[in-house]
Amino acid sequence: MESARIVGALARYTGDLDLAEDVAQEAVAEALVSWPRDGAPDNPVGWLLATARRRAIDAFRRRAARDDKYTLLATGESDGGDGHLWDPDRIDDDVLALMFVACHPVLSPEARVALTLRTVGGLSSEEIARAFLVPVATIQARITRAKKTIAAARVPFEVPPAADRKARLGGVLSVLYVIFTEGSTATAGDDLLRPDLAYEAIRLARTLAALLPGEPEVFGLIALCELTASRFPARTGPDGEAILLEQQDRRRWDFSAIRRGLAALAQATSAGRGLGPYGLQAAIAACHAHARSVAETDWERIVLLYEALGRVAPSPVVELNRAVAVAMAGAPGEALTMVDELVARDRLPGSHLLPSVRGELLTRLGRTGEARAELELAARLCGNARERAVLLHKAAALG
Structure with missing residues (x-):
């Protein structure tokens, strides 16, 4: 539970994230x-920090070229471990700095995700590998390379200055969003959901909100995650099969998560600066949360929200989702034209999402032969077994 704070405090004083992790584990x-043997100390965290610091000093003693850092660390060694290394006023800064370092732009997106889950989330390499369905050695290599890159780039262990923080905050939020989306709909494997991964992203987002209470987009991300996660209990059947939105029993939705999500959305809105990309997506999720059925959903409002999202954060996925909303609002022909424009521009190449939506729209328009071909194509491109089964079932139902 205290791993992020301990590693953060040690990294601040050693200036070496890799060493900080090593000496924390040795402690x-x-x-x-x-x-x-001797009984637990009155201040367990302070004991661990003092022990880890002594291990760090030993490591610097063995590195003749690091005499300057050794001298810095050795100063004040006699304070018994309860001194400035564990300053309660610096705890929040240390955890926040650890987040910003783990999500630094010098790292690849995959490395940021792995390092964040390892250093801030405290997950083991085995847990991260299992979540993303990659070999443990791959995750370990990503984390090792990330630490070496941070050291080579001389990334300072600090919270970015206020002038730079907003730009860097977007990178932190995007990492948490990637972690959550992989948990909410797995890109590969036999399980539709990976709730543990999704809930870890929510926990980290709430930690970030506690450290930066004045950033509305952090609350926008929390709202989006909570409202999306509220549907988890109804998204799969007894055997793990996927249940689409229109077939879900909404009585199984997690209403406490909905309340938390709506409260976070209100917090994001109260800043009066207008909603950012995550806040707008949360507002769309709130439309679903308020509706008693798919038919009673305010699709016209969702179309408007997607239009706003497309201006703030344009992407082919946003355009595709807006097309779905347009179809649900009663204009499948117009929606198909929008999707065909994405096809013509070769947006989302290799993704199953485009043929999946196109197959749905063609089905609504009665063009069953074309629809079946699109759904079968989507199934071939889909990496998740549960989603693939849904697509094949839809294609088979067309005859």
Whole structure:
């Protein structure tokens, strides 16, 4: 539970994220031996920090070229471990700095995700690999390369200055969003959902909100995640099969998550600066949360919200989702024209989303032969077994 704070405090003082993690783990290993024998200390976190700092000093002693850092660390060694290394006023800064370092722009998106889950989330390499369905060695390599890149780029362990924070905050939010979306709809594998991954993203987002309470877009992301996660209980059947929105039993939705999501959306709105990309997506999710059925959903409002989102954060996925909303609002022909424009411009190449939506629209327009071909194409491109089964079932139902 305290791993991010401990590693953050150690990284601040050593200036070496890799070393901070190593000495923190060595301190835990020493605690597993000494605490059962001598009893747990009154201040366990302070004990771990003091022990880890001594290990760091030993490491610097072994590095003759690091005498300057050794001198810096050795100063004040006699404070017993309860001094400035564990300053309660710096705890929030340390965790926040750890987030910004793990999500630094010098790292690849995959490395940012892995390093954030490892250093801030405290997940093991095995847990991260299992969540993203990649070999453990791949995750370990990403984390190792990320730490070496941070060291080579001399990334300072600090919260960015206020002038730079807003630009860097977008990178942190995007990492948390990627983690959540992978948990809410897995890109590959046999499970539609990976709730543990999604809930970890929500936890990290709430940690970020506690550290930056004045940033409305952080609350926009929390709102989006909570409202989306509220549908998790109804999205799969007893055998893990996918249940589409129109067939979901809305009584199974998590209404406490809906309340939390709406409260976070209100917090994002109260800033009076207008909603950002995550806040607008949360507002769309709120339309679904308020509706008693698909038919009673305010699709006209959703179309308007997607239009606004397309101006703030344009992307082919936003255009595709707007086309779906236009179709649900009663204009499938117009929606098909929008999708065909995406096809003509070769947007989303290799994605199953485009033929999946196109197949749905062609079905609504009675063009079943074309619809079946599109749905079968979508199934071939889809990496998730549960989604693929839904697409094949739809194609088979067309005869």
